[in-house]
Amino acid sequence: MIRKWMITGTGLISMALMLCACAPSGWAAPQEKPAYTMAEYNAYNAAAGEKNPEQRVKLLDDFVAKFPSSTLLPFAYRVYYKTYDELKSYPKTIQYADKLLALGDKLDAGAKLEALYIRTLAFNNSFNEKAPDAKEQATRARQTALEGLQVLGQVPKPEGVTDAQFEENKKVPTVLFNYTAGYAALQLKDYKGAIDSFKAALAGDPTGAVTYFRLGVAYLQMDPPQYMDGFWALARSVALKGPGEAQVRAYLRNQLLRYQQAACEKLLDAQMNELITLAAGSAERPDTYKIPSAADLQKAREETTNFISDLRAGGEKAKLVWLATCGLEFPEVAGKVIEVNATDPVVLKVYNGATPEEIEAATTPNMEVKIEGQPEAKRIQKDDPVQFSATLVGYDPDPFMLHWEKAKVNREFIPEEKAQPGSKRPGRRPPTKKPGR
Numbered sequence: 001m002i003r004k005w006m007i008t009g010t011g012l013i014s015m016a017l018m019l020c021a022c023a024p025s026g027w028a029a030p031q032e033k034p035a036y037t038m039a040e041y042n043a044y045n046a047a048a049g050e051k052n053p054e055q056r057v058k059l060l061d062d063f064v065a066k067f068p069s070s071t072l073l074p075f076a077y078r079v080y081y082k083t084y085d086e087l088k089s090y091p092k093t094i095q096y097a098d099k100l101l102a103l104g105d106k107l108d109a110g111a112k113l114e115a116l117y118i119r120t121l122a123f124n125n126s127f128n129e130k131a132p133d134a135k136e137q138a139t140r141a142r143q144t145a146l147e148g149l150q151v152l153g154q155v156p157k158p159e160g161v162t163d164a165q166f167e168e169n170k171k172v173p174t175v176l177f178n179y180t181a182g183y184a185a186l187q188l189k190d191y192k193g194a195i196d197s198f199k200a201a202l203a204g205d206p207t208g209a210v211t212y213f214r215l216g217v218a219y220l221q222m223d224p225p226q227y228m229d230g231f232w233a234l235a236r237s238v239a240l241k242g243p244g245e246a247q248v249r250a251y252l253r254n255q256l257l258r259y260q261q262a263a264c265e266k267l268l269d270a271q272m273n274e275l276i277t278l279a280a281g282s283a284e285r286p287d288t289y290k291i292p293s294a295a296d297l298q299k300a301r302e303e304t305t306n307f308i309s310d311l312r313a314g315g316e317k318a319k320l321v322w323l324a325t326c327g328l329e330f331p332e333v334a335g336k337v338i339e340v341n342a343t344d345p346v347v348l349k350v351y352n353g354a355t356p357e358e359i360e361a362a363t364t365p366n367m368e369v370k371i372e373g374q375p376e377a378k379r380i381q382k383d384d385p386v387q388f389s390a391t392l393v394g395y396d397p398d399p400f401m402l403h404w405e406k407a408k409v410n411r412e413f414i415p416e417e418k419a420q421p422g423s424k425r426p427g428r429r430p431p432t433k434k435p436g437r
Contacts, residue, residue, distance in 0.1 A: 035071040044072045048079045053086050074100055074107070081118055090126035094119050101144075109154045116148040117173055120180050129187060142184035145197075148177040175204040179211055186218055194218040206283055209242020213251075220255060227259055227293075231275060232285035239280035249276075261294040263327025264393070292323055300324040308352065308366075312400055322395065331389045333404070338365040342378035346371040350386060352402075367402045371409060379415045386413045 034041070043066060047059035060080055064073070080096035097119035101112065123141040131137065152173055157166045182197030198215040202208055212233045219230030234252040238245055253272055262268050271291060278289065292300075301324045304310055310321040336359045339349035349365035369390060371377045380386060390407035 036067075040067045040070050040072055043067065044070075044076060047076070053083050056083050057087075074103060074111075078111075078115070081115065081122075085118055085122060088125070090122040093122040094126075097122070109151055109156070113148065113151045113155055113173070116144055116151060117176070119144055120148060120176055124176075124180060124183070127183075127187075134187065138184040138187035142181050142188070145177040145181035145184065149174065149181075152177070171204045175201045175208070178204070179208070182211070182218070183214060186214060186221075189221070191218045191222045195222075202283070207240055209237045209240035209245070209248075212237035212240065213242075213244070213248050216252075228285060228290060231256065231259075231291065232279055232289075235272075235275045235279035236283060238276050256291070259293060260291065260297065260323075262297065262323055264323075265327075267323055267326055292320055296320065297324040306354070308402070309354070311395060311397070311402075314397060318397075325392055326395075327391065327393065329389065329391045329406075332387055332410070333367075333390060334385070334387045335359060335367060336362060337380055337382055337384045337386050338362065340378065340380055340382060344375065345373075346375065346377040346380075348377070348380065348386065348388075348407075364399075366400050367404060369404045369407045372406045374409055374414070376414055376417070377409050379417065380409070380413070381415070384413065384415075386410075388413075 040063075043059075043063045047056055047063050050056040050059055056079070060076055060083070063070075063076055067073075070076075077096045077100040081093045081100070084090070084092035084096065097115045100107070100115045101119070107115070120141070123137070123144070127137060127141070128134065152170060157163070161169075178197050178201035182194045182201060185191075185194035185197060195215060195218045198211050198218065201211050202215070205211070216230045216233035216237065219226040219233060231252065234248060234255070237248050238252060242248075249272075253268070256268055256272055257265070260268065260271075275291070279285075297320075300320050304321055304324070307321050307325050311318050333352065335350040335352035337348055338351055341347040341349075348369040348371065350367040350369055351359060351362035351365050352367055353359040353362060369388060371388075387410040388404075388407045389410075390404035392402065393405045394403035395401065396403075
């Protein structure tokens with residue numbers, strides 16, 4: 001979905017170099033008793049000073065071919081990885097950063113930090129989750145990122161830089177290394193490790209929308225999934241309006257749909273919008289915030305004998321019952337007709353009550369029923385009893401009104417075509433069966 005960390009290298013590399021007093025001491029060419037010839041030195045300088053990056057690579061290749069054991073090779077490796085980074089040839093950037101890092105203790109902290117930093121950026125810019133060696137790439141990237149954090153703590157504060165400035169300058173590489181360690185751990189299915197690293201990255205950059213997205217994915221991939229924390233992190237990512245916002249929103253919606261399995265998707269959208277609004281105001285999810293699961297909705301259906309009474313009562317129970325019942329089809333819903341709109345489709349205004357006496361006394365409707373494919377239903381008269389099956393699609397709490405669609409009236413309750421307008425069939429009382437589960 002979002003394959004790259006959306007940060008470019010130019011500004012961040014300069015930030016890393018500031019930690020190393022602008023020119024890492026590891027790159028100062030030896031001045032006393034140089035262990036290289038003038039020919040080596042001139043060839044290296046010609047390559048390093050070339051302005052055209054493609055030509056620079058050719059000159060570096062010539063230098064390495066002529067002087068394969070030169071003591072200037074570490075300097076050449078640095079020019080290589082910086083050039084390939086400039087060319088956006090990230091696998092090559094990684095290759096030459098690794099060549100330099102292989103020198104180990106021969107590098108000082110500043111030189112090592114720069115190579116680790118650029119390698120980490122190159123990984124984020126080039127990693128393909130479907131590559132045959134993706135696991136090996138992720139393993140090495142995680143090691144590099146964790147080493148970067150360690151080396152970052154060893155870099156001495158440059159002269160002329162205050163403690164506050166030094167700590168501020170370390171924030172960007174710290175975030176990058178933590179994010180990359182988390183991303184690599186996610187690829188390796190170490191979800192706990194990924195979560196810890198992503199949280200550390202967000203401590204340094206609480207506006208990291210991509211980091212929140214990947215944090216949410218990690219929570220949802222855990223066993224068992226940490227749904228609430230995962231949904232909150234994804235919603236936070238959407239609220240921050242980072243790269244791929246529309247993709248993250250769609251992913252969040254799909255995950256909520258799988259989790260809740262609500263039949264009425266408009267209610268799902270309302271919950272998601274509320275979640276995004278809440279997450280926009282707080283990085284931390286309140287312990288009291290919950291989203292009902294599919295199991296919660298099923299339990300509510302099983303425990304509800306008369307959902308209309310629960311909806312009328314309002315409160316949290318009504319919200320849960322509405323989530324559980326909206327979008328479901330109910331058979332044999334009964335009531336008394338208050339009004340008939342002989343339109344296409346036919347719309348009945350019906351009252352449903354708890355007792356026959358309540359139904360008989362009713363003068364205002366509490367249900368709107370849209371009949372589908374039964375034009376003969378317009379023969380139904382005011383005050384007639386009626387029974388139908390339909391899908392519950394909406395309700396208004398005040399004044400209370402249920403909205404039904406795709407309704408089919410039981411044919412026994414549709415008058416014959418020859419019946420006199422307004423006539424009532426003798427001996428029939430309003431049915432008392434109430435919709436419920």
